[in-house]
Amino acid sequence: MSELNVLFRRRIGWPESGEIAFEQLGDVLERTSRSIPFENMCIIEQRTNDITKENLIRKMLEKQEGGLCYELNALFYFFLLENGFDAVLTRGVVYEHAAQRFLTLGRTHVTILLTRQNQTYVIDTGFGGNLPLKPVPLSGEEVSSANGAFRIKRADSELGDYVFEMKLKHKDMDWRIGYTFDSKKPIRDVSELEEVREIIEHHAGSPFNKNPLITKLTNKGNVTLTDTTFTQWVDGVVSKEAIDKERFTELLKKHFG
Template identity: 25%
Template sequence: MSEDHGHGWQGELLDLPAYLKRVGHDGGLAPTAATLRALHRAHVTSIPFENLEIMLGRPIELSLDAVQAKLVGRPRGGYCFEHNRLFAAVLERLGYEVAAVAGRVTLGSAKILPATHALLHVRPPDASRDEPAWLCDVGFGAGPLEPLRLVDGEEAVQDGWGFRLRRGRTVTTWTPHTAEWEMHQRGPGGWVQRHTFVLNEVFRIDFEVGSYYVSTSARSPFTTRPFVQKFSSDALRVLDGTKLTVTRPDGTAESRTLAPEDVPGTLAEDFGIVLEGEDPDRLVEFVRARN
């Protein structure tokens, strides 16, 4: 066996039938734009976003075996590095051209924030280089349902949810030809910049570095409380600490606060996340201590 130099996504090691069963995709697998849209939608609506391993005191493992065992083999989810580690392997296995890029989550802020979000730049193998590539974002937790074409200013409305890609500013005076892209999401008050990214390729080792910061730094929002999301065509469900919010495509939202002991049951019922063994009690203890 040749030495693994860290290129590519090890799609040959993927249990593709198990993944397709997990996301409920029983359609065609030819590496076309239509297949890409179908797989993206199936993944986003089937596997939730969650950071619970951090609350439970365990490291986030990004080997393909570990990610498959958690997101496919168990009723669990993960955050962007786990989701896109898995989805990149799926697309590579099917024959797509896949490259990862790093994003900076801004949510409307003008402050420079660390590049801690993973996205995928994807082309069907027979696509002309004159055609725009696709941006896949299965690991944010709040959509989009389907990939977006990398076209400046193009808006996509997907089952009532609005998304837009725009070219932003030049990144620095030292790299005048490197343009930043912006992902925008439509909210009740209009368009909000969700994150920015530059089309510079990153690799599996970069996922490891970003994931370590996100899962261990006191400055990371993911080390302080449970944060779980489940996206579908008709609702975005978010558990932020003990606050459960359900938002509809028209922007209407309902919220309620859970008792700590109700969190594991809500994870199972609303998010399809089933904690095993001592994990429910450990999570309740963490939430109580933080509250």
């Protein structure tokens, strides 16, 4: 078994030996969402590295950090390949609900497409608190998990051919667009993710290069930490606390190790 496979299983608390069946991926995804946070600390602290398999292992499995979509999903993609799954990465465009439009940064969301028995599924470990926690089929079938309901709709446009939609538990009454993606444009090599990293790291319109953000799901909801606030969802009840730098450091250690 490879170093990546062993270290990934160890980080999420999965047995280090034995095959992983497709039916077990929901459990693997839930454990991943609670173990590896979505965060931009490397960008804020100006210590990013090239996107390579070795650097992803070092950052998230050896140093026990988290990452953004192009890191989290790239690492999980490699993990899927190591465990015999047929998977590719692809890029998408996130929907900005405040402006009622897709972001104009370009294809900066990275997600995974897994194919099994002539059916293709979206698998996403890098969409902040909006994770489906299960494979979501491109057939349009609705999938429910501890985090809400999710589906993929066919929607051809210049930005892609499918749209990922969500209805988060305790948060959404109606379906919301998450992002659009192009199933016909797989990423051939993770080096292509350098373009995504450059945009996220340096573009003036990037939401991830200005202030620290770290979030992960928990057994009862999720926790989100910024430099000014700490937000916690527990069984559908939200609490929000204004914080200072000292409290930020304290909460970072307590909730994210």
